[in-house]
Amino acid sequence: MSLQKGNVQRTRPQKHKNHSAFKNSLHDTSNRTKLINSLQVSDVCVRCKDIIDWKIKYKKYKPLSQPKTCVKCGLKTVKQAYHVMCTDCGKKLETCTKCCQKKEIVPAPPSKDEQIKLDNEMKDLLQSLPERRRRTFLRYMDKLGKQKKQDDEEPKDKDAEKNALMNKLKQLKVSEEDEDFDSDDFGDSYDKESSNSDSEDEKE
Structure with missing residues (x-):
């Protein structure tokens, strides 16, 4: 975008282009990365799932080292990163365990x-x-x-x-x-x- 005042349209193409898509396991083949890539995001709404999937895809996901405290029951039962509510409370209230809003929830995969x-x-x-x-x-x-x-x-x-x-x-x-x-x-x-x-x- 041009620095001229009021000029919001850019005519030239993008300067730096990627020749290949980013792959988070290209140079990092550790067990931690494999574990993160195998995670199944569930019990959240579609938007929150897309956010967490983006973090996993571009190597921004940071797993929890210990369980977090649930904002509803107050117990340390939150074992998934970026979730603020435990699975049981989310099912009882029928809300997303990340944004705590009543939306369509992505179900957990079967055992x-x-x-x-x-x-x-x-x-x-x-x-x-x-x-x-x-x-x-x-x-x-x-x-x-x-x-x-x-x-x-x-x-x-x-x-x-x-x-x-x-x-x-x-x-x-x-x-x-x-x-x-x-x-x-x-x-x-x-x-x-x-x-x-x-x-x-x-x-x-």
Whole structure:
């Protein structure tokens, strides 16, 4: 921007440009950096999550050395940096644990046991489907994979993706049950009509 008074438009391009994007683990391969990069930010609103993710991405994140005091319950239960409220108080009050405002909260990822349970449930649902429905689901998964390759984007929220796949499986299961119900009804009515026609033929 020019130093002239009132001149707020700059015509020249940016002077210093980065040839490659910043990578916080390029020269620092310590366990501390790996641990910070593997953190899952949760129980905060979308804006606060973006702020903490930015700090992690550009190596500005400073983890806590010891638990902090919660602003609501007064106990030393805050174990995540930049959070001012513990997880329990945040869930009770349904507020963000960083800015303490009532907004849409990003849920915490499922634990390992819950993840194994969800995977087993998905496998059971997939096995219970007939061949035609199973192939429909596999085509749906291939379609999602192709879309990711075209966009050249990594899945930002794997849990949301798995939930979408589970919902698709349940929809296929419900539609299958509806079809079975309709076919049974049709079969019963068909049997009744055929028996009635046979009885009329016998009377004649």
